[in-house]
Amino acid sequence: MTAGTRIRSAEVLISSPSRNFVTLRITTEDGVTGLGDATLNGRELSVASYLQDHVAPLLVGLDAHRIEDTWQLLYRGAYWRRGPVTMTAIAAVDVALWDIKAKLAGMPLHQLLGGASRDGVLVYGHASGRDLDALHDSVRERIAEGFHAVRIQAAVPGIRTVYGVSSKPTGRSSYEPAQRATLAVETEWDTDRYLRFVPDMFDSVRQEFGVELPLLHDGHHRMTPIQAARLGKDLEPYRPFWLEDCTPAENQEALRLVRQHTTTPLAIGEVMNTVWDFQTLIREHLIDFVRASAAHTGGITGLRRVFDYAALYGVRSGSHGATDISPVGMAAALHLDLAINNFGIQEYMQHDPLVAEVFHSAYTFADGCMHPGDDPGLGVTYDDAAADRFAYEPAYLPVARRVDGTVHDW
Numbered sequence: 001m002t003a004g005t006r007i008r009s010a011e012v013l014i015s016s017p018s019r020n021f022v023t024l025r026i027t028t029e030d031g032v033t034g035l036g037d038a039t040l041n042g043r044e045l046s047v048a049s050y051l052q053d054h055v056a057p058l059l060v061g062l063d064a065h066r067i068e069d070t071w072q073l074l075y076r077g078a079y080w081r082r083g084p085v086t087m088t089a090i091a092a093v094d095v096a097l098w099d100i101k102a103k104l105a106g107m108p109l110h111q112l113l114g115g116a117s118r119d120g121v122l123v124y125g126h127a128s129g130r131d132l133d134a135l136h137d138s139v140r141e142r143i144a145e146g147f148h149a150v151r152i153q154a155a156v157p158g159i160r161t162v163y164g165v166s167s168k169p170t171g172r173s174s175y176e177p178a179q180r181a182t183l184a185v186e187t188e189w190d191t192d193r194y195l196r197f198v199p200d201m202f203d204s205v206r207q208e209f210g211v212e213l214p215l216l217h218d219g220h221h222r223m224t225p226i227q228a229a230r231l232g233k234d235l236e237p238y239r240p241f242w243l244e245d246c247t248p249a250e251n252q253e254a255l256r257l258v259r260q261h262t263t264t265p266l267a268i269g270e271v272m273n274t275v276w277d278f279q280t281l282i283r284e285h286l287i288d289f290v291r292a293s294a295a296h297t298g299g300i301t302g303l304r305r306v307f308d309y310a311a312l313y314g315v316r317s318g319s320h321g322a323t324d325i326s327p328v329g330m331a332a333a334l335h336l337d338l339a340i341n342n343f344g345i346q347e348y349m350q351h352d353p354l355v356a357e358v359f360h361s362a363y364t365f366a367d368g369c370m371h372p373g374d375d376p377g378l379g380v381t382y383d384d385a386a387a388d389r390f391a392y393e394p395a396y397l398p399v400a401r402r403v404d405g406t407v408h409d410w
């Protein structure tokens with residue numbers, strides 16, 4: 001090992017340009033820096049502490065080039081395996097080390113992952129509305145911005161507030177699930193109303209925008225398997241690109257039931273953290289798209305493992321790209337998306353413009369597709385001075401209760 005590539009420091013950076021982000025910066029003896037996204041929405045400080053108190057001291061002095069070995073050291077060496085806090089922390093280290101390696105190679109990261117398999121990465125944007133007219137307006141906005149695929153969510157008549165729907169009439173940055181507050185906001189839930197409404201929503205959007213526009217929808221873990229099977233069947237005439245997180249899929253076997261009843265493509269995985277969480281889902285062909293993110297699934301190393309396993313079974317990628325994935329996490333996803341063969345689609349929810357004051361990223365969006373850019377490494381830099389202007393503020397994801405008061409999956 002050359003002394004210059006030893007890790008000199010690992011700093012945890014917290015900033016809140018419109019929302020909270022936790023970022024890890026690793027610096028080598030020679031002063032080469034790498035960034036990793038360590039943001040776990042609504043539980044940010046737990047990962048910050050995990051990194052600061054337990055991981056950073058272990059990293060100092062290690063060779064920054066030894067990515068796989070460091071991954072194994074942090075995964076096996078903790079004894080306590082898996083879980084979102086651990087895997088987000090490991091992800092941050094892993095992505096920062098890939099950033100460093102690619103910078104040292106003088107190449108954009110995707111070159112180290114095998115090079116580009118495509119010219120650009122198809123992304124989907126978010127459309128939502130408090131009623132169907134507002135949803136149509138929102139779809140129109142996304143199309144005007146250049147999106148070729150759109151996720152549709154709308155308020156369900158009879159339910160006060162619901163996941164995925166903006167509190168403002170239109171606008172891309174108007175929906176941010178995490179609310180800055182010391183207590184979680186409570187939303188309402190009624191599955192029967194939802195199941196009756198969603199096919200009507202698809203019908204109205206298909207009538208307005210035709211059959212060709214790829215449409216996606218997020219069920220956000222709120223259905224039982226038989227309810228999900230019902231919805232999947234009801235949506236078949238509208239040919240959704242996918243139905244996302246139809247059930248709380250940590251019960252992987254439950255998806256057998258859904259699958260027996262519907263050919264609607266299924267996407268699952270934004271709350272999963274390792275390849276083990278996908279083992280049955282992939283091996284039994286129970287899903288069509290892996291929804292995980294590099295930021296929560298052990299980084300480039302962890303997510304690549306999932307994608308390569310998925311490729312054996314014809315399952316494609318569909319990485320999580322909500323606003324709680326920082327530009328660093330987004331860049332990591334885009335480099336992987338560009339390189340792998342079994343890419344499907346990438347979520348691009350678009351950050352508030354304030355985020356670009358702290359994170360300067362090389363990635364671009366045009367004509368429905370994104371590209372990570374050709375800067376060496378990830379192509380993202382962190383502006384410390386700007387970050388200092390946005391202090392951390394406690395924020396929580398909402399919780400949901402059924403109409404009788406019972407806690408439900410949000």
Ligand code: GCO
Pocket residue numbers: 041177218220270321322323324347349397
């Ligand atoms: C999505 C997600 C997000 C999550 C958020 C939680 O598909 O974009 O479901 O909206 O709710 O990332 O932190």
Ligand code: MG
Pocket residue numbers: 218220244245270
């Ligand atoms: Mg989702």
